[in-house]
Amino acid sequence: MKDIAIVGGGPAGALCGERLASHGFNVTIFDERLAWEKPCGGGLTHKAIQAYPFLLEGSHPKKIVRTAELISGGGHRARFEMSHPIVIYARKVLNGLLLDRAIAAGCTAVRSRVTSVDTDGAQVYLTVGGETRRSDFVVLAAGARNQLLPGTTALGTKDLEVTLGYFVPTEEDILKVKFLKEFEGYMWSFPRADHLSVGICAKMGQSPAQQLRRHLDQFVDEEKIPMAGARFYSHMLPSPQAQTIRNRRIVGRNWAMAGDAAACVDPVTGEGLYYALRSGDLLAQALADGQPQAYPERLRAAFSADLELAAQIARKIFRGNFLGGAITTRMVQLLNYSPAFRDLIRDVFSGTQDYRTLKQRLWDQFGITLVEFIRSWFGFRGLAGATDGVGREYLP
Numbered sequence: 001m002k003d004i005a006i007v008g009g010g011p012a013g014a015l016c017g018e019r020l021a022s023h024g025f026n027v028t029i030f031d032e033r034l035a036w037e038k039p040c041g042g043g044l045t046h047k048a049i050q051a052y053p054f055l056l057e058g059s060h061p062k063k064i065v066r067t068a069e070l071i072s073g074g075g076h077r078a079r080f081e082m083s084h085p086i087v088i089y090a091r092k093v094l095n096g097l098l099l100d101r102a103i104a105a106g107c108t109a110v111r112s113r114v115t116s117v118d119t120d121g122a123q124v125y126l127t128v129g130g131e132t133r134r135s136d137f138v139v140l141a142a143g144a145r146n147q148l149l150p151g152t153t154a155l156g157t158k159d160l161e162v163t164l165g166y167f168v169p170t171e172e173d174i175l176k177v178k179f180l181k182e183f184e185g186y187m188w189s190f191p192r193a194d195h196l197s198v199g200i201c202a203k204m205g206q207s208p209a210q211q212l213r214r215h216l217d218q219f220v221d222e223e224k225i226p227m228a229g230a231r232f233y234s235h236m237l238p239s240p241q242a243q244t245i246r247n248r249r250i251v252g253r254n255w256a257m258a259g260d261a262a263a264c265v266d267p268v269t270g271e272g273l274y275y276a277l278r279s280g281d282l283l284a285q286a287l288a289d290g291q292p293q294a295y296p297e298r299l300r301a302a303f304s305a306d307l308e309l310a311a312q313i314a315r316k317i318f319r320g321n322f323l324g325g326a327i328t329t330r331m332v333q334l335l336n337y338s339p340a341f342r343d344l345i346r347d348v349f350s351g352t353q354d355y356r357t358l359k360q361r362l363w364d365q366f367g368i369t370l371v372e373f374i375r376s377w378f379g380f381r382g383l384a385g386a387t388d389g390v391g392r393e394y395l396p
């Protein structure tokens with residue numbers, strides 16, 4: 001295997017290309033737009049920065065955000081410092097940076113749409129801008145809307161989320177997330193270097209688009225975000241079910257998928273950038289080792305078993321109840337009253353707390369959280385040390 005075609009020059013395709021070219025493969029990346037402002041929050045958690053430090057170290061414009069605010073469906077608020085900052089990029093900048101690295105490593109980047117892929121023969125044939133191109137292997141990293149599916153199935157309605165939002169030309173330092181009652185999804189405001197990405201995500205088929213837009217417009221009003229010059233966007237986001245993560249085929253004899261196309265997204269938070277980068281990286285390593293079939297197992301060991309667990313609890317987090325109120329509301333309240341719980345949420349938001357150990361950690365510190373909460377509830381707020389919380393309220 002020598003020539004590798006990559007369809008999609010987003011984070012998954014570009015990083016995969018960079019790594020493959022460094023291993024001596026002839027790599028061509030086809031992307032219909034190359035670097036573009038893909039609808040996205042653009043937030044990279046600490047695990048992404050740890051794995052790919054160049055994302056923090058380079059001089060490209062980005063916003064480093066240390067403070068987050070969670071808002072419950074009933075309007076409770078909790079503000080906290082994250083244990084590690086989130087680094088937020090405009091996607092045009094991030095994609096450009098990753099493609100530049102791929103090209104510097106030896107990839108050829110072609111701005112063109114791939115309309116078909118034929119993997120039946122000894123070689124792969126791609127139709128690119130009306131012409132036929134040939135390669136030994138094809139990496140499909142064409143995102144959530146990927147239509148190129150040799151030997152596998154498309155992501156179904158239950159594996160997808162609808163997102164819509166605005167790019168708003170204003171500046172802010174705090175990342176905000178707002179939950180809604182009985183709603184599988186959330187709203188966000190992510191500050192970037194010179195604008196905000198504000199949006200809403202929800203399970204596909206559960207809420208009409210007009211309703212989502214109404215929720216979002218209300219959020220924008222409540223947060224007093226100045227909307228002059230705002231640009232609307234909408235896109236799909238994978239939110240895979242556990243069985244999709246476990247069973248969907250993502251590699252064949254001469255093809256493999258990475259990133260959103262392979263459904264590598266956290267079904268609770270919607271984080272996909274880290275998983276796109278990591279899946280592209282792991283795929284490149286498996287190809288360089290001459291073991292493409294080992295790719296799913298390596299993905300599972302690295303993160304997909306954890307994402308499967310996330311898929312099993314996603315609905316409970318957004319729709320479940322605890323102590324007579326919504327889990328998301330209790331989460332915001334506990335953040336204000338319990339320093340131990342706040343530490344846990346800090347790690348969740350920074351991307352350093354995985355789902356596999358989350359349950360154990362919650363159990364281990366349940367007693368402490370409860371004592372801190374009760375002390376605070378009965379007025380010993382000083383003992384609870386909740387000094388950086390805002391808008392604290394008692395349980396209804």
Ligand SMILES: Cc1cc2nc3c(=O)[nH]c(=O)nc-3n(C[C@H](O)[C@H](O)[C@H](O)COP(=O)(O)OP(=O)(O)OC[C@H]3O[C@@H](n4cnc5c(N)ncnc54)[C@H](O)[C@@H]3O)c2cc1C
Nearest residue numbers: 008010011012031032040041042043114143259260272273
């Ligand atoms: C609204 C929204 C907010 C999000 N916020 C965050 C966030 O804050 N943090 C986070 O970690 N994740 C976030 N995500 C998820 C993240 O955007 C994706 O997981 C990530 O972009 C996946 O990278 P990828 O390389 O797999 O796909 P993409 O980034 O979608 O790249 C696919 C590329 O393929 C190209 N392409 C597609 N079809 C073809 C074709 N036929 N021929 C040629 N080229 C083609 C496209 O032009 C595109 O450049 C968000 C997603 C959405 C929708």
